[in-house]
Amino acid sequence: MRLWIAFWNIVVKDFRTYYLKPPNISWGLIFPLAWTGMFFIKSGKGMESISSILPGVIALSILFGTTSLLAVTVTFEKKNRSFERLLLAPIPLELLMLAKTSGAILFGVFNAFIPVLMAAFLVDLGHVNWLVFIPAVVLISVASTFLGLFIAVAVSEVFEAQTFSNFFRFPMIFLCGLFFPISALPVFLKPLAYALPLTYGADLLHGAIHGGNILSVPIDLAILAIFCVGLFMVSLRNIRRRWIA
Amino acid sequence: MTTESDIAIKVQGLAKSFGDVQAVTTVAFEVNSGELFGFLGPNGAGKTTTINMLTGLARPDAGTIHIGGIDCTRKPRAAQHLIGVVPDESNLYPELSGFDNLCFCAALYGMGKTERQARATELLEAFDLTKAAGRKFGGYSKGMKRRLTIAAGIIHRPRILFLDEPTTGIDVASARQLRQMIKALHNQGTTIFLTTHYIEEAERLCDRIAFIMSGRIVRIDTVANLVQPLREKHVMQISCPNDVNNLSTQLGKEFPDQAFSSPEPGLIQVEAATPIHVGPLVRFLEDRGAEVAEARRIRPSLEDVFVQITGVGADVMRTEKEKKGGAQ
Numbered sequence: 001m002r003l004w005i006a007f008w009n010i011v012v013k014d015f016r017t018y019y020l021k022p023p024n025i026s027w028g029l030i031f032p033l034a035w036t037g038m039f040f041i042k043s044g045k046g047m048e049s050i051s052s053i054l055p056g057v058i059a060l061s062i063l064f065g066t067t068s069l070l071a072v073t074v075t076f077e078k079k080n081r082s083f084e085r086l087l088l089a090p091i092p093l094e095l096l097m098l099a100k101t102s103g104a105i106l107f108g109v110f111n112a113f114i115p116v117l118m119a120a121f122l123v124d125l126g127h128v129n130w131l132v133f134i135p136a137v138v139l140i141s142v143a144s145t146f147l148g149l150f151i152a153v154a155v156s157e158v159f160e161a162q163t164f165s166n167f168f169r170f171p172m173i174f175l176c177g178l179f180f181p182i183s184a185l186p187v188f189l190k191p192l193a194y195a196l197p198l199t200y201g202a203d204l205l206h207g208a209i210h211g212g213n214i215l216s217v218p219i220d221l222a223i224l225a226i227f228c229v230g231l232f233m234v235s236l237r238n239i240r241r242r243w244i245a
Numbered sequence: 246m247t248t249e250s251d252i253a254i255k256v257q258g259l260a261k262s263f264g265d266v267q268a269v270t271t272v273a274f275e276v277n278s279g280e281l282f283g284f285l286g287p288n289g290a291g292k293t294t295t296i297n298m299l300t301g302l303a304r305p306d307a308g309t310i311h312i313g314g315i316d317c318t319r320k321p322r323a324a325q326h327l328i329g330v331v332p333d334e335s336n337l338y339p340e341l342s343g344f345d346n347l348c349f350c351a352a353l354y355g356m357g358k359t360e361r362q363a364r365a366t367e368l369l370e371a372f373d374l375t376k377a378a379g380r381k382f383g384g385y386s387k388g389m390k391r392r393l394t395i396a397a398g399i400i401h402r403p404r405i406l407f408l409d410e411p412t413t414g415i416d417v418a419s420a421r422q423l424r425q426m427i428k429a430l431h432n433q434g435t436t437i438f439l440t441t442h443y444i445e446e447a448e449r450l451c452d453r454i455a456f457i458m459s460g461r462i463v464r465i466d467t468v469a470n471l472v473q474p475l476r477e478k479h480v481m482q483i484s485c486p487n488d489v490n491n492l493s494t495q496l497g498k499e500f501p502d503q504a505f506s507s508p509e510p511g512l513i514q515v516e517a518a519t520p521i522h523v524g525p526l527v528r529f530l531e532d533r534g535a536e537v538a539e540a541r542r543i544r545p546s547l548e549d550v551f552v553q554i555t556g557v558g559a560d561v562m563r564t565e566k567e568k569k570g571g572a573q
Contacts, residue, residue: 002355002357003355005352005355005356005357006352006353006354006355008352009349009352009353010353013338013341013349016340016341017338017340017341080336080339081332081334081336082336082337082338084302084330084332084336085336085337085350085353085397086353087301087302088300088301088302088325088328088330089325089353089354090322090325090326090353090354090355091325091353092322093322244301244302244303244304244321245303245304
């Protein structure tokens with residue numbers, strides 16, 4: 001069986017059906033623009049603040065784009081039972097879920113570059129370490145997508161997916177060092193910050209854009225990769241337990 | 246004699262519970278290759294749970310499943326390439342066109358672009374959907390949705406096809422068309438596992454039938470063998486508009502070789518081991534002032550067998566049809 005045909009067509013179908021729809025494209029454009037504008041105005045430091053707020057805006061764009069879309073689309077397909085078609089196909093479950101999440105991962109990467117493109121018109125990005133930035137963006141997209149998958153498997157209704165997503169997403173805005181340094185957090189919240197995958201992604205982005213990372217790049221990449229594998233494995237286990245029970 | 250290679254589906258000691266509810270209890274049966282096997286039972290009898298276990302959408306608590314000789318209990322997804330599944334609800338993608346839905350389903354089975362497009366075109370024509378090929382599935386009528394869902398189920402030419410309530414909720418013409426398609430697939434050699442609560446549909450289509458009730462198989466046999474014991478009995482119904490309850494008793498005394506009952510007001514049912522002669526009965530009734538409107542011989546059907554075996558009346562099945570929005 002040519003598994004790659006199935007894999008590729010699931011990705012293409014999801015792009016056509018969900019990710020390339022006008023509302024999602026506008027979401028991908030408006031959301032980063034709104035966040036950038038908000039923090040730009042709030043900082044009151046003019047153009048020089050762009051570099052410092054860019055990592056946070058990129059991370060948030062990825063996080064909200066991937067978790068929203070994946071959690072909603074998977075829950076929607078589960079609800080209308082079209083997901084059963086995929087489960088009935090002769091494709092290993094691991095490959096099936098990788099195909100199902102690949103669209104969201106690519107959407108996340110696409111979302112990440114919108115604030116970068118906007119920033120490129122305003123500030124010089126010549127100092128950005130792209131060798132760290134690109135793997136960071138990809139790993140944040142993967143981790144966020146798998147978080148969306150974890151959420152999708154845990155709920156039954158589309159509205160539950162959105163509510164449950166926010167339970168994870170909104171604390172991350174404040175706890176992961178996106179806009180406020182982790183060092184500024186109260187002591188009791190610091191361990192929680194290090195238990196969240198976005199902390200390591202944000203640290204990588206800060207390091208790549210303006211050199212202000214806390215942990216070394218290999219450690220950040222390794223921990224983020226462990227989060228990706230862990231979230232995927234837990235989601236697969238939950239799918240087997242809940243959907244093929 | 247049936248050999249292992251002739252058996253498409255073999256199930257032994259299958260059991261499944263959901264919490265305290267025992268959905269399926271030690272179910273065992275075999276379906277031969279090329280056979281059209283009916284799986285009948287009222288709602289909640291365990292039909293869909295059994296199909297889900299056979300197709301890998303649910304894990305059995307106990308028992309073994311072999312599909313095409315593959316042990317699906319050990320490798321739940323190993324036989325997926327052999328089977329096609331048409332669920333009880335049309336579950337294709339509403340945003341995709343009929344053609345794109347079929348092409349996508351074909352791609353899930355690894356079919357190349359040229360092959361899947363040719364197969365989709367062939368099936369759209371066979372299922373009379375060519376004109377609607379470019380329209381979104383979400384805009385199809387119920388009958389069209391069912392036809393396309395069946396087409397999607399056979400896109401990869403499966404050896405074994407699971408059809409879960411294929412004609413439920415669609416109009417008479419579409420149901421008839423679907424039955425013809427099921428017959429054609431059967432004639433082409435596809436093994437078909439059909440669940441339905443339309444007993445007459447099963448009688449018309451199936452080679453063998455299993456009755457499931459409260460999660461247990463209560464009877465498996467060919468349609469002919471199931472109906473034969475009842476066919477050996479002669480049954481006649483006599484309609485009398487005026488009250489005939491007392492006459493049933495009198496008839497019993499006059500014709501001791503025949504059994505008389507009154508299943509509903511104004512109706513006398515006669516059962517006998519030998520052919521029933523209508524003349525003496527009508528004369529007897531008319532002599533006693535009863536007006537005989539009609540006397541007709543009843544040919545026992547699978548529905549009678551079902552009622553006899555399961556104790557579930559045809560009215561209950563009809564209610565289930567109505568609940569599901571069915572029309573036949």
